[in-house]
Amino acid sequence: MTATFIYNNLYIYLFVALFLLCCGILGLLYRRSLIGMLISVELIMNGAGLNFVAFNRFVSPDNAYGLSFALFIMGIAAAEAAIALGIIILIFRKFRHIEGQKIKEMKD
Amino acid sequence: MQFADIIFLIIIFVTMIGALVTVLSGSIIYAMIGLVTTMFGIAGIYVYLNAPFLAMMQILIYVGAISILIAFAIMLAGPLYKNPKEWTTITKFIASLVVSVFSFLVFFKVIMHASWMNTKAKEFTVTTKEIGRALFDKLTFPFELISLLIIVSIIGAIMLALLSKGEE
Numbered sequence: 635m636t637a638t639f640i641y642n643n644l645y646i647y648l649f650v651a652l653f654l655l656c657c658g659i660l661g662l663l664y665r666r667s668l669i670g671m672l673i674s675v676e677l678i679m680n681g682a683g684l685n686f687v688a689f690n691r692f693v694s695p696d697n698a699y700g701l702s703f704a705l706f707i708m709g710i711a712a713a714e715a716a717i718a719l720g721i722i723i724l725i726f727r728k729f730r731h732i733e734g735q736k737i738k739e740m741k742d
Numbered sequence: 743m744q745f746a747d748i749i750f751l752i753i754i755f756v757t758m759i760g761a762l763v764t765v766l767s768g769s770i771i772y773a774m775i776g777l778v779t780t781m782f783g784i785a786g787i788y789v790y791l792n793a794p795f796l797a798m799m800q801i802l803i804y805v806g807a808i809s810i811l812i813a814f815a816i817m818l819a820g821p822l823y824k825n826p827k828e829w830t831t832i833t834k835f836i837a838s839l840v841v842s843v844f845s846f847l848v849f850f851k852v853i854m855h856a857s858w859m860n861t862k863a864k865e866f867t868v869t870t871k872e873i874g875r876a877l878f879d880k881l882t883f884p885f886e887l888i889s890l891l892i893i894v895s896i897i898g899a900i901m902l903a904l905l906s907k908g909e910e
Contacts, residue, residue, distance in 0.1 A: 640743075641750045641790045648853050650754055650787065654761055654780070656846040661765040661773075663838035669770050669815055673777050676808065677761060680784055690868070691791045693858055698872040701793055702881050705873070708803050709888045713895035715808045719815040720902040726819045 647688035654681035668722050668732045676711060683707045750790055757783030770816055778809050795870045 640646065654677050661674030683704040690700025726732050760783055763776030781804040788797035877885050 640747045644858060645853065646754070647787070647791070649850075650757060652846060652849050652853065653758055655849070656842045657761040657765045659845055660838050660842040663841060664835050667770060669812065669819065670773055673764060673770075673773050673812065676777060676804075677764060677780065680780065680804075684784060684787065687788060687791050687793055687796060691793075695868070698868045698876040699881070701796055701868060701873050702876050704793075704796055705799060705877075706884060706888055708799060709892060712803060712808060713892050715811055716899050717895050717902075719811055720899040722815055723818055724902055724905075732819050 644688060644692040647684060651681040651684040651688070654678070654684070666733050666735065668718075668725070668734050671734060672715065672718050672722070676715070679707055679711045753783055753786040753790070757787065771813075774809060774812050774816065777812070778805055781805050781809070792868065795873060 658674045658676075658678035658681065661677065662671050665671050665674060686700040686704045686707070690698070694700075722732055725737065729737060757780055760776045760779030764773050764780060765776075767773050767776060781800060785797040785800040788794070788800060
């Protein structure tokens with residue numbers, strides 16, 4: 635009875651995470667503004683967290699280490715978003731745009 | 743097909759549509775809305791993976807905090823959403839698509855040919871108590887490192903704001 639459910643399969647979670655990773659790579663490569671690239675990085679980190687939780691559920695279901703590392707990934711994503719958005723606002727005040735290709739100089 | 747399967751497939755469909763909207767939409771504000779949709783879908787998948795605490799944390803942190811932060815950055819960084827041409831050239835888009843599809847095929851082959859130990863789900867639900875016990879028993883050092891990282895990032899963000907105000 636329980637074996638007939640679709641969600642009792644490891645591979646479908648891995649494929650969803652892989653889809654998120656590839657969408658993140660695509661957005662990270664062709665987005666022009668820095669905020670779009672940051673959003674793509676958030677997609678990649680969510681795919682990694684989904685992988686951790688799926689492996690914890692299916693491969694080693696006796697402990698909670700995968701869930702804890704998914705929480706760590708959320709903390710790292712929050713810190714990274716705060717720092718990156720601060721730097722983006724600073725770049726906008728200095729250059730008056732946030733396009734990644736046109737930022738060529740790091741200091742005056 | 744059971745009723746739970748139909749809900750699960752709907753959740754996965756919503757997640758994938760949200761990811762595609764996030765990547766392929768022209769303006770950044772639509773990309774942010776697609777990111778919120780994707781986060782809700784991943785929270786639903788976490789519920790199906792027997793982790794309701796993680797689903798609540800996902801909604802609280804990503805939908806409640808990070809997307810609002812991104813919205814503030816979009817509003818502060820000028821009206822960039824008025825010009826909908828996001829990608830520069832079509833050749834750059836095709837090159838990015840080739841890289842993405844190639845990495846998809848490589849990892850697809852890796853997933854299909856690797857032998858995971860047991861892919862049958864046991865009837866064991868990890869509760870929030872187990873997560874807290876693991877965080878304060880075996881994973882204390884990474885937990886403290888995460889707190890240090892968040893403190894450093896807060897101080898760094900404040901210093902960036904002060905520094906930019908000083909230059910004005």
